[in-house]
Amino acid sequence: xxxxxxxxxxxxxxxxxxxxxxxxxxxxxxxxxxxxxxxxxxxxxxxxxxxxxxxxxxxxxxxxxxxxxxxxxxxxxxxxxxxxxxxxxxxxxxxxxxxxxxxxxxxxxxxxxxxxxxxxxxxxxxxxxxxxxxxxxxxxxxxxxxxxxxxxxxxxxxxxxxxxxxxxxxxxxxxxxxxxxxxxxxxxxxxxxxxxxxxxxxxxxxxxxxxxxxxxxxxxxxxxxxxxxxxxxxxxxxxxxxxxxxxxxxxxxxxxxxxxxxxxxxxxxxxxxxxxxxxxxxxxxxxxxxxxxxxxxxxxxxxxxxxxxxxxxxxxxxxxxxxxxxxxxxxxxxxxxxxxxxxxxxxxxxxxxxxxxxxxxxx
Amino acid sequence: xxxxxxxxxxxxxxxxxxxxxxxxxxxxxxxxxxxxxxxxxxxxxxxxxxxxxxxxxxxxxxxxxxxxxxxxxxxxxxxxxxxxxxxxxxxxxxxxxxxxxxxxxxxxxxxxxxxxxxxxxxxxxxxxxxxxxxxxxxxxxxxxxxxxxxxxxxxxxxxxxxxxxxxxxxxxxxxxxxxxxxxxxxxxxxxxxxxxxxxxxxxxxxxxxxxxxxxxxxxxxxxxxxxxxxxxxxxxxxxxxxxxxxxxxxxxxxxxxxxxxxxxxxxxxxxxxxxxxxxxxxxxxxxxxxxxxxxxxxxxxxxxxxxxxxxxxxxxxxxxxxxxxxxxxxxxxxxxxxxxxxxxxxxxxxxxxxxxxxxxxxx
Numbered sequence: 001x002x003x004x005x006x007x008x009x010x011x012x013x014x015x016x017x018x019x020x021x022x023x024x025x026x027x028x029x030x031x032x033x034x035x036x037x038x039x040x041x042x043x044x045x046x047x048x049x050x051x052x053x054x055x056x057x058x059x060x061x062x063x064x065x066x067x068x069x070x071x072x073x074x075x076x077x078x079x080x081x082x083x084x085x086x087x088x089x090x091x092x093x094x095x096x097x098x099x100x101x102x103x104x105x106x107x108x109x110x111x112x113x114x115x116x117x118x119x120x121x122x123x124x125x126x127x128x129x130x131x132x133x134x135x136x137x138x139x140x141x142x143x144x145x146x147x148x149x150x151x152x153x154x155x156x157x158x159x160x161x162x163x164x165x166x167x168x169x170x171x172x173x174x175x176x177x178x179x180x181x182x183x184x185x186x187x188x189x190x191x192x193x194x195x196x197x198x199x200x201x202x203x204x205x206x207x208x209x210x211x212x213x214x215x216x217x218x219x220x221x222x223x224x225x226x227x228x229x230x231x232x233x234x235x236x237x238x239x240x241x242x243x244x245x246x247x248x249x250x251x252x253x254x255x256x257x258x259x260x261x262x263x264x265x266x267x268x269x270x271x272x273x274x275x276x277x278x279x280x281x282x283x284x285x286x287x288x289x290x291x292x293x294x295x296x297x298x299x300x301x302x303x304x305x306x307x308x309x310x311x312x313x314x315x316x317x318x319x320x321x322x323x324x325x326x327x328x329x330x331x332x333x334x335x336x337x338x339x340x341x342x343x344x345x346x347x348x349x350x351x352x353x354x355x356x357x358x359x360x361x362x363x
Numbered sequence: 364x365x366x367x368x369x370x371x372x373x374x375x376x377x378x379x380x381x382x383x384x385x386x387x388x389x390x391x392x393x394x395x396x397x398x399x400x401x402x403x404x405x406x407x408x409x410x411x412x413x414x415x416x417x418x419x420x421x422x423x424x425x426x427x428x429x430x431x432x433x434x435x436x437x438x439x440x441x442x443x444x445x446x447x448x449x450x451x452x453x454x455x456x457x458x459x460x461x462x463x464x465x466x467x468x469x470x471x472x473x474x475x476x477x478x479x480x481x482x483x484x485x486x487x488x489x490x491x492x493x494x495x496x497x498x499x500x501x502x503x504x505x506x507x508x509x510x511x512x513x514x515x516x517x518x519x520x521x522x523x524x525x526x527x528x529x530x531x532x533x534x535x536x537x538x539x540x541x542x543x544x545x546x547x548x549x550x551x552x553x554x555x556x557x558x559x560x561x562x563x564x565x566x567x568x569x570x571x572x573x574x575x576x577x578x579x580x581x582x583x584x585x586x587x588x589x590x591x592x593x594x595x596x597x598x599x600x601x602x603x604x605x606x607x608x609x610x611x612x613x614x615x616x617x618x619x620x621x622x623x624x625x626x627x628x629x630x631x632x633x634x635x636x637x638x639x640x641x642x643x644x645x646x647x648x649x650x651x652x653x654x655x656x657x658x659x660x661x662x663x664x665x666x667x668x669x670x671x672x673x674x675x676x677x678x679x680x681x682x683x684x685x686x687x688x689x690x691x692x693x694x695x696x697x698x699x700x701x702x703x704x705x706x707x708x709x710x711x712x713x714x715x716x717x718x719x720x721x722x723x724x725x726x
Contacts (some may be wrong), residue, residue, distance in 0.1 A: 066457040196635070197631040200630050231597040235590050268561060
């Protein structure tokens with residue numbers, strides 16, 4: 001069941017991928033510790049400029065000679081009017097006030113429209129810097145970009161939340177597909193199906209995807225230890241991608257308040273929210289989420305809401321105030337630990353090996 | 364990892380429990396075929412009277428000498444006013460008209476209040492008829508009832524959707540707890556936590572529950588085959604409870620249109636809805652769910668809405684019209700098959716045995 005297709009393709013020892021969490025979490029230290037410990041370290045480059053992307057890639061190359069990867073956000077079409085932006089700013093205004101931020105109501109619509117340019121520049125950097133692995137979230141890049149990346153022998157990983165999305169990824173030429181279960185923390189990678197329809201638990205999602213695609217499947221969502229790894233392999237995945245488990249590691253760049261929030265949360269304290277970015281994402285409930293939930297229908301789409309809340313999130317972080325930060329987390333909070341990446345990966349493998357499936361007992 | 368605590372406790376060969384689906388699905392033929400094939404057949408007695416309960420238990424005893432069980436709905440407090448019932452009936456009125464049912468607006472509030480009486484009578488029948496195993500949904504019975512059942516050596520199984528609910532079940536004296544993941548079809552068993560908070564995927568839920576209780580855990584939700592069984596065991600469960608997989612079996616009493624709807628659905632066609640009963644449940648989207656979703660906030664709680672929609676569901680079934688039936692289903696619809704119980708169980712065990720976890724490959 002555990003063949004080596006995926007580990008050989010990614011040139012890694014263990015079938016463990018560190019989720020490419022964006023927003024400063026995937027420090028070069030985190031990424032390279034993962035790669036140096038036998039897993040696949042991944043840069044979450046979703047919010048980086050092309051220059052920042054290049055810098056981090058170069059830094060990582062100094063710190064590891066092992067395989068590593070990068071994740072890019074595929075830009076998507078969105079519509080927004082001045083009126084909608086104004087209303088969204090009005091909703092955020094009491095929170096800005098509370099954080100001593102000056103009012104904001106003069107956003108230029110054009111501010112939100114440079115995503116395509118950044119994405120294309122990032123792709124060029126990935127090719128130029130010869131990053132061995134590139135994954136995508138929020139959609140599938142154009143045929144031209146896929147062809148160019150493949151021409152440079154870059155291994156491509158897509159993201160899917162339903163069987164249909166996995167099939168589209170395979171069709172597009174992706175070498176591997178990450179399937180994101182409803183358990184997952186952070187942004188939903190959904191790009192075809194509706195919000196509720198795409199919230200499928202991994203126990204259902206993995207086998208249904210595996211039966212319908214022939215590329216290797218990596219499972220993501222709530223996987224924290226050797227039990228989750230072995231369960232994923234039983235369901236037909238070839239490996240796992242873990243976010244929250246790496247987020248609380250010593251080497252991660254997540255804010256201390258974010259790590260603490262996860263380390264002290266129960267499995268029932270995460271919710272799905274559009275409040276921070278305009279896209280659905282799972283995080284630990286806080287004041288911001290609760291306040292915004294009253295205005296759900298007026299929150300503009302990604303990337304508009306993301307841009308509008310940026311300063312709030314930044315200031316809240318600087319003030320060590322978890323009330324207005326995005327505390328992304330999967331549903332397995334009770335299993336999170338603050339430990340080194342090396343210990344985390346060692347423990348996963350030890351635990352996985354110790355799972356003695358006494359199959360003979362099933363007479 | 365697979366110890367025999369649970370199978371020995373339940374006196375079954377394989378760690379497979381047939382979910383006690385209420386509403387005519389668990390025919391005596393289904394229950395006894397499961398028990399005769401090495402699993403645990405369960406009567407879904409949630410909607411039965413005490414007399415019907417007794418009759419089915421006796422019928423089952425004629426058909427198997429193996430272990431079997433029964434599930435009872437634990438009644439819960441609810442509030443409803445005449446006005447709310449009137450409004451709920453108004454919402455249902457166009458559908459009644461479409462089905463040629465006479466208008467209804469004169470429901471006696473007292474109609475909804477006999478659940479406690481029925482429950483107590485059912486408990487007496489279970490004891491008198493010496494049913495070896497009794498499970499509960501929607502809550503935990505009173506200390507007195509638990510003590511009485513245990514005095515008669517009846518094995519008790521509780522239902523939980525969060526760690527907290529599992530802990531409460533253990534504290535109450537339950538011998539085993541079923542943990543219901545967000546993948547599960549039919550009614551959510553939630554009784555402490557909120558709706559969204561209790562939608563935890565099994566990949567997250569099983570290990571977190573297992574770490575916090577010492578009684579055996581049975582996992583439920585989206586499990587359809589040997590892969591799901593082995594994954595559940597890896598995560599720390601001692602066995603699985605399967606609903607949808609048995610619902611589409613030849614021996615199940617589910618309506619043909621219900622079976623067909625599942626057999627032709629994708630993994631993304633189920634939704635959570637309060638429309639049929641007033642309690643959240645997962646089923647395949649149809650006209651009724653879509654229409655009622657516009658009135659979500661006005662739908663009365665269980666059992667009020669359940670009583671109000673009864674005639675609609677019944678008539679819709681009689682007319683082979685799936686538009687107004689409750690098409691309960693878990694998220695693994697693509698894995699459903701129309702086969703005999705015997706073949707289903709045989710295939711699960713064969714597939715489970717063939718999962719060759721090449722642990723040595725994890726060097």
